[in-house]
Amino acid sequence: EWIMGITFIGMILLWAFSPVFNINLAIVAFLGLSILILANVYTLEDIRQGAGDALETYVWFAILYMMSTALNDMGFMKTLGAQIATLISGYHWVPVYILLTVLYILIHYLFVSQTAHLLALYAVFLQVAVNAGVPAALMAFMLSFATNYFAVVSPQASSSNVLFAGSGFLPTDDIYKQGAVVTVLNTAIFLLATPWILWASSI
Numbered sequence: 167e168w169i170m171g172i173t174f175i176g177m178i179l180l181w182a183f184s185p186v187f188n189i190n191l192a193i194v195a196f197l198g199l200s201i202l203i204l205a206n207v208y209t210l211e212d213i214r215q216g217a218g219d220a221l222e223t224y225v226w227f228a229i230l231y232m233m234s235t236a237l238n239d240m241g242f243m244k245t246l247g248a249q250i251a252t253l254i255s256g257y258h259w260v261p262v263y264i265l266l267t268v269l270y271i272l273i274h275y276l277f278v279s280q281t282a283h284l285l286a287l288y289a290v291f292l293q294v295a296v297n298a299g300v301p302a303a304l305m306a307f308m309l310s311f312a313t314n315y316f317a318v319v320s321p322q323a324s325s326s327n328v329l330f331a332g333s334g335f336l337p338t339d340d341i342y343k344q345g346a347v348v349t350v351l352n353t354a355i356f357l358l359a360t361p362w363i364l365w366a367s368s369i
Contacts, residue, residue: 169205173198235282247290251297259299264357266295267308271316271353278322284313307363308356315352318345 177198184191202208250269254262270291277283288309295305317324321341330336336344356363 169207170202173201173205173207237276237286244290247287247294250291251294254294254298257298259295259301262298263295263300263305263308263360266291266300266305267312267357268353270309271312271319271349274316274319274323278325280313280317280324288313301364304360304364308360311356312353315356316349319349320345 177194180187180189180194180197181191183189184194199208250266254265270287273287274280274283277286291309292302292305296302317327319342321327321330321338323345327341330341
C-alpha cells in the first residue's frame with residue numbers, strides 16, 4: 167500500500183509538472199506501471215486477468231497505428247493519390263465520385279484510426295475528386311460521412327472498437343463480417359442520398 171501510494175503521488179506530481187520538465191505523459195504512465203510491476207504490487211497476471219484480450223488488442227492497435235502513420239510520413243499516401251488521379255483522368259465525375267468513395271472506405275482496412283485515415287487521405291482524395299470535376303461540397307460531405315461510418319469495418323478500425331473486441335462478446339470473425347455488411351449498407355444509403363446532398367450543399 168505504501169509503494170502504491172508513493173507511486174501514485176509521484177505520478178500525479180510528474181503529470182502536474184510535465185510541461186515544466188518537458189516529460190511525455192505516456193512515459194509517466196509507463197514509469198508508474200513499471201515501478202508497480204517491479205515491486206510486485208501489480209503482476210503481469212493481474213494485467214492479463216483485468217484487461218483480457220483488450221490489452222492485446224491495444225498493443226496491436228498501437229503497432230498498426232505507428233505503421234499506418236509511417237506510411238503517410240514516407241509519402242505513400244501522396245503517391246497513391248497521384249496514381250489514382252492518373253487512372254481516373256478523362257472519366258465523367260459521377261463514376262469518379264463513386265469510385266473514390268468506395269476506395270476511401272476500402273483503404274481503411276490498412277488503418278487503425280479514423281483520425282490517421284482522415285489526416286492522410288481526406289485532402290488527397292478531395293483534391294483528386296475536384297480535379298476530376300466532382301462538386302467539391304459533395305465530395306467533402308461524402309468523405310466526412312465515410313470517415314465516421316467505416317469505423318466498423320474491422321476490430322482495429324477505430325479505438326472504440328478495441329473495447330468491443332476485448333469484451334469477447336463478438337468473435338473477431340463476426341466483427342469483420344458484420345462490420346463489412348453494415349459498411350456496405352451505409353455506403354449504399356449515402357450514395358443513394360447523393361441528390362439530397364447536392365441539393366443541401368447548394369443552399
